[in-house]
Amino acid sequence: MVKGDYRVGNPESRIAVVTLASHLEAYPEAALWGSSKTENLGVEKIIVNTISNSNIRYILVCGTESRGHLAGQSLLAIHAGGIDEQGRIIRSEGAIPFIENVPGEAVERFQQQVIMLDRIGLDNTEEIRKIVDEYRNKSEAYPEEPLVVCSPKKKQCSLAVPVNGDVIISEEFVMDAEAGIICPAESL
Template identity: 65%
Template sequence: MKTVAEGWPIVKGDYMVGDPRSRIAVITLASQINPSPEVALWGSSKTENLGVEKIIVNVISNCNIRYILVCGMESRGHLAGHSLIAIHENGIDETGRIIGSEGAIPFIENVSKAAVKRFQQQIVILDRIGLTDPEKITEIVRRYKDRGEVYPDQPLVAISQKKRQPTFTDSLSGDIIISEEFIMDAAAGVVCPTKDF
């Protein structure tokens, strides 16, 4: 059985590819920590939306990956680690919002509910947010890199959904102001950048 999708990793990002047969990937959040070649993927994630999407897409397209070590320091406001853990535990609602995430804009627009479900089934999250000690991280990697079986299904290549179009044309018609840069139409569940005046 094929365990890694052709062209893996599927989406580009701020990461290094190690051993695609490894059972563990490491997400260092906003910290830069020297990578280990013993992991499948090693990289940072600073956002609670696109960063989480990239992790999901790249992980479910490699059935060897069964664990994700989430370590390093959180990105302020975005809470990418918290959002990754929340999507794993709770999934997304009908609008694409990560249930239970406290990130600034925790909306998933390019990954289907089916892909999120697969991520939840395939992966065990090792929550070590705040851990930056390279030796302790290496110990965890070595403990999990060969642990467990390959996920017993084909690699899933998540097809990007078409981005939702805003239901309003004037940025001032949004009903929730998120920041100076973003507003939201709560009824549509759409977050859009504000226009420059």
């Protein structure tokens, strides 16, 4: 699972709740419960966390929509239409609706695995809990194993012995600017 603004509840539950820009008290009967304010990274995290649990078959999208970003509308749009070749969410009205860290196969799995429950604007915690209770045991788990998405890792620094010292620090020390390593001059 990817870090985010959510709580893990009952991993056997069939429903996850996305409260958009609203922060509502979590209900532990939902598999996941959290907010999403962006149409790109927020949607990516929802997809990755959903497909990592085959028990999740429904996503309740509720709460107040995030102004400009339209995370809820974008989540519904990616479920309905997917992404194009450039990673743009088809029919999203959000400001920057591009998926950059999730492959198309993961988006397709998300589309197949879950049914979206569009209740954007619903902030009533009791009503949301009733919906969770209605769907938490509904249906069977998705028939395929959970899918884990590994996002590309940032370029990692590696320590190595410099092959040359292209910046002289003093008579005693040089620096390999490319590697970012300072070492004694005699080691070269």
